[in-house]
Amino acid sequence: MGERVSRILRNLSREKAFYFFTSIGNYTGESAASLKEFMYKINEVNEKSLVFHFHRGDFEKWIAEVLEDKELAEGIRKMQKTDVTGDLLRSRLFEVISKRYKQLISQLRFVK
Amino acid sequence: MKVKNNAFDLDALDFEILEALQEDARRTYTAIGKRLGIAHSTVYDRVKRMEKYGVIKRYMAIVDYGKAGTKSITAIMTVFTDPKESERVAEKLCGSPEVLEVYTSLSEELLIIAKVVAENQESLHAFIANSVAPLPGVLRIRTSTITRKFKEAQFSVANPESYIYKKKI
Numbered sequence: 001m002g003e004r005v006s007r008i009l010r011n012l013s014r015e016k017a018f019y020f021f022t023s024i025g026n027y028t029g030e031s032a033a034s035l036k037e038f039m040y041k042i043n044e045v046n047e048k049s050l051v052f053h054f055h056r057g058d059f060e061k062w063i064a065e066v067l068e069d070k071e072l073a074e075g076i077r078k079m080q081k082t083d084v085t086g087d088l089l090r091s092r093l094f095e096v097i098s099k100r101y102k103q104l105i106s107q108l109r110f111v112k
Numbered sequence: 113m114k115v116k117n118n119a120f121d122l123d124a125l126d127f128e129i130l131e132a133l134q135e136d137a138r139r140t141y142t143a144i145g146k147r148l149g150i151a152h153s154t155v156y157d158r159v160k161r162m163e164k165y166g167v168i169k170r171y172m173a174i175v176d177y178g179k180a181g182t183k184s185i186t187a188i189m190t191v192f193t194d195p196k197e198s199e200r201v202a203e204k205l206c207g208s209p210e211v212l213e214v215y216t217s218l219s220e221e222l223l224i225i226a227k228v229v230a231e232n233q234e235s236l237h238a239f240i241a242n243s244v245a246p247l248p249g250v251l252r253i254r255t256s257t258i259t260r261k262f263k264e265a266q267f268s269v270a271n272p273e274s275y276i277y278k279k280k281i
Contacts, residue, residue, distance in 0.1 A: 019245040024237045025187060025255025027245045 005108045008069045009035055018062045022048040035067055035104070039097045042090065050089055054080075059093070072100045122167070125150070129158055130168070130269045137171045184229050186212075187236055189244070190254040191224040197249020198222050204247055210239050221251075233257070 017033040020041065030045050032038035042050070053059055057080070064073035075096045084092050122130075125148065132144045141152040141159065148155070162168045177184055193201050198216060202224050205211045213227040230236035240253060 014246045014248065015242075017246065019241050021237070021241065021245075024233050024257070025189060025240045025253060027240065027250070027253035029192075029252040031245070 002108060004068075005104050008067050008072075009104055009108065012066065016066050018058075018066075020045045020049045020053070022046055022052055035063075035069070035072075035097070035101055039094065039101050042094050042097060047086060047090065050093065051085060054089060054093070069100070069104075072097065075100065122162075125154075126158055126162065126167075127269050129155055130162070133159070133168070134266055134268055184231060185233065185236060185257055187228045187230070187255050187257045189226045189228050189240065191226065191244065191250055192221050192252040192254075193224055194249040194251060195222045197247075198224060201247050201249050205244070208239070208243060210243075228255075 012033045014031075014033070017031045018038055018041075020028045020030040020032075022028055028046055028049055030041055030049070032041045054076075057077070060073040060076040063069050063076065076093070079092060079096065082092075128148050129144060132139055132147060141155040144155045145152040159168065175182075191201060191205075202214050202216060205214050205224065205226050210228050210230055211226050212229060215225045217223045217225055228236065228239070230239055236255070236257070240255060244250060244253060
């Protein structure tokens with residue numbers, strides 16, 4: 001289990017990082033190369049960027065395919081069903097991601 | 113034609129030949145010679161010299177992608193870069209088949225401007241997100257998809273109004 005948790009929390013290469021865009025081809029200059037960085041960036045990036053990626057399903061895709069955390073990806077996918085936007089979207093995303101992050105950190109400590 | 117350190121002094125006749133080839137590169141030496149009132153061998157010699165020294169870079173077909181049935185979108189991508197990395201970013205872009213043209217520009221910041229083609233909006237985004245944004249030194253990217261083309265032409269070397277032409281002859 002510890003190996004799986006460490007893998008989710010690992011630092012990624014530039015190629016595998018998440019790049020925040022506001023629309024097709026418009027890169028904000030913000031990126032995240034780990035779950036921890038991603039969690040903080042959710043609170044910082046342009047709201048337009050959050051809405052763009054959220055509705056395209058980019059967050060859950062990256063979390064599932066690159067970080068390989070199916071559980072968190074599922075948590076974000078479930079949010080798609082609710083009609084959240086703006087600051088509420090930001091706080092809900094942060095809540096789901098930070099809750100999972102804390103859970104993973106505690107699992108890692110427990111294993112050690 | 114005088115050659116000095118790989119630089120050229122083209123005369124009026126060279127410009128006339130270039131103009132004829134820019135209008136239609138498939139024109140024969142005989143046809144160009146007839147138009148300019150000179151022997152086809154003169155046209156041949158001058159064209160070969162201009163090819164040899166890179167004045168004429170290449171001959172290519174201009175394809176109407178719509179009529180060829182190719183579905184694609186074209187976009188102008190502006191990449192804001194760290195000045196120290198801009199050359200490397202430009203070189204990387206040049207190596208991508210999706211990128212047709214690459215330029216650098218210095219306004220308030222150092223920019224790389226590139227013309228990009230992709231099958232659709234999604235593949236354009238995937239290319240930029242996966243192959244351009246991760247390049248070291250890329251700060252931000254702005255992309256505009258071209259919706260309609262009003263004009264596409266090459267600068268005519270023999271345009272009488274052109275600065276170059278006036279200077280050369």
